[in-house]
Amino acid sequence: MSKWRPTEKGCTYIIPDIHGNKKNLLSILYRILPLRNTNGIKDNIIFLGDYIDRGNDVPDLIDLLISLKEEYPEQCVFLKGNHEEMMLIALGYGKTPKKRSPIIMNAHFKVWKENGGEETILSYLHKANIYDALPHTASIERVKNCVPENHIEFMDSCVNYHETDDAIFVHGGMIVGIPMKDQLPNVLYWDRVLVNFVKDCKAKNKLNELNWKKPIICGHSGPVPIILQNYMMLDAGAPNNLMVMELNSRQAYLAVTNKKKLIKYEY
Numbered sequence: 001m002s003k004w005r006p007t008e009k010g011c012t013y014i015i016p017d018i019h020g021n022k023k024n025l026l027s028i029l030y031r032i033l034p035l036r037n038t039n040g041i042k043d044n045i046i047f048l049g050d051y052i053d054r055g056n057d058v059p060d061l062i063d064l065l066i067s068l069k070e071e072y073p074e075q076c077v078f079l080k081g082n083h084e085e086m087m088l089i090a091l092g093y094g095k096t097p098k099k100r101s102p103i104i105m106n107a108h109f110k111v112w113k114e115n116g117g118e119e120t121i122l123s124y125l126h127k128a129n130i131y132d133a134l135p136h137t138a139s140i141e142r143v144k145n146c147v148p149e150n151h152i153e154f155m156d157s158c159v160n161y162h163e164t165d166d167a168i169f170v171h172g173g174m175i176v177g178i179p180m181k182d183q184l185p186n187v188l189y190w191d192r193v194l195v196n197f198v199k200d201c202k203a204k205n206k207l208n209e210l211n212w213k214k215p216i217i218c219g220h221s222g223p224v225p226i227i228l229q230n231y232m233m234l235d236a237g238a239p240n241n242l243m244v245m246e247l248n249s250r251q252a253y254l255a256v257t258n259k260k261k262l263i264k265y266e267y
Contacts, residue, residue, distance in 0.1 A: 004031040004262075006249035010041050014169070014234060014245045016048040016219030017081065020055020020119060021239035022064060024255035027262060028244045029068075031253075035075050042075065046162060048219040048234070049081025049171035049189075051155075053116030055239035059127040062151045069154070080158035081171040081220065082189035086112040087120065091144050093152050109140050160188045163214075167247065172220040176212050195221040198231050217247075227252070227267045236265075 005011060013032055018025055035043040051065060052058045068076050090112035092105065113121065118135035124146040125133055133142065162169040163180050173191025174183050194216070201209050210230045223237025227250070236243040236254055243265060245252040252265040 004246075004253070006246045006251045008041070009248075010036065011043045011249075012247040013043070013045045014048065014217060014232075014247055015045060016234040016236070016243060017050035017222065017238040018047075018055070018061065018242060019050055019053055019083075019116070019238035020058040020061055020123065021242060021257065022055075022057040022061040024239070024242040024257060025061065025064065027255040027260075028242065028253070031262060032244070035072050037075060044075045044077070045072070046169050046217075047076065047078045048169060048217070049079040049158065050083045050219060050235075050238070051081070052087060052120045053083045054119055056119050056123050058120045058123045059148075059151070062154060066150060066154050077162045077169070078154075078158045079162060079169060079171050080155065080160060080189070083116060084155040084158060085185075085189050086115060087117065088152070088155060090117065091140060091147070091152075093156060105140060160185050167215045167217055170216065170218045172218060174216065176216075190220075192221055194218075195226070195233050198226060198228070198233070202226070202228070225252075225265070225267070 011032070015025070015028065032043070035045065037043070047065070051061060065078065069078065090109045092100070113135060121135040121138055121143050124143065125138060128146040130146065161180050161183065168174070168180065170188050172187070172189050173194035174188060176194070198210060201207055207228065210228065212230060215230050215232065217232045217234065219233065219235040221233050222235030223241070225236050225243060226233040232245065234243045234245055240257045242255040243252055244255070252267070253262040254265050255262055
């Protein structure tokens with residue numbers, strides 16, 4: 001099968017929420033790797049976050065992402081999603097205070113489990129050959145002991161946003177008009193105000209109100225992608241469906257669970 005190279009001068013591939021489905025990501029990578037970086041041609045991949053939860057192959061998926069980061073350190077960008085942030089907080093990592101009361105820790109742990117974390121917990125337990133514990137009964141410490149240190153380091157190193165001359169990339173949303181360096185992380189991870197504004201403008205045929213300077217590209221708010229000139233929400237309903245878009249050509253494909261070939265996305 002030929003490689004998907006819609007832009008010969010260099011492609012920017014965008015991959016949103018994966019949610020623990022390694023097979024769907026591999027279907028995409030098979031079509032776009034190796035990334036080119038020679039003779040003025042440079043390909044890049046922008047990952048929009050939410051690598052974990054809901055799917056059942058999180059440990060192997062994170063290993064794959066780490067290997068991509070090591071092989072293409074200057075060509076892959078990894079954003080942090082709200083699910084990575086939830087896991088880091090639940091396990092006592094990240095930018096949160098190191099000393100918190102057991103009540104607060106357990107509350108964060110419960111929130112994470114109720115938002116897809118149980119599948120992640122189970123996948124790490126099984127990866128560690130632990131089959132006598134269930135996600136809802138496993139303790140915080142037991143889960144922490146099953147998660148490799150380099151996985152935590154990878155998730156904690158993911159950036160809150162990525163901005164180029166041509167576009168702004170976030171996981172969830174942002175407040176338009178505020179410089180990216182001043183955006184609140186929780187807005188970047190969780191926001192759905194922006195996507196709802198876009199939906200409202202689209203429904204009322206007021207797309208002229210989407211008049212910011214650069215296209216804003218995000219995931220987080222699937223399962224129906226929105227692809228407009230100045231705004232793209234690319235979450236196609238992970239973990240079952242995974243979209244990849246090439247920014248310069250605006251072409252897109254879907255990797256669908258149990259389908260061998262990518263499906264061209266028409267919009």
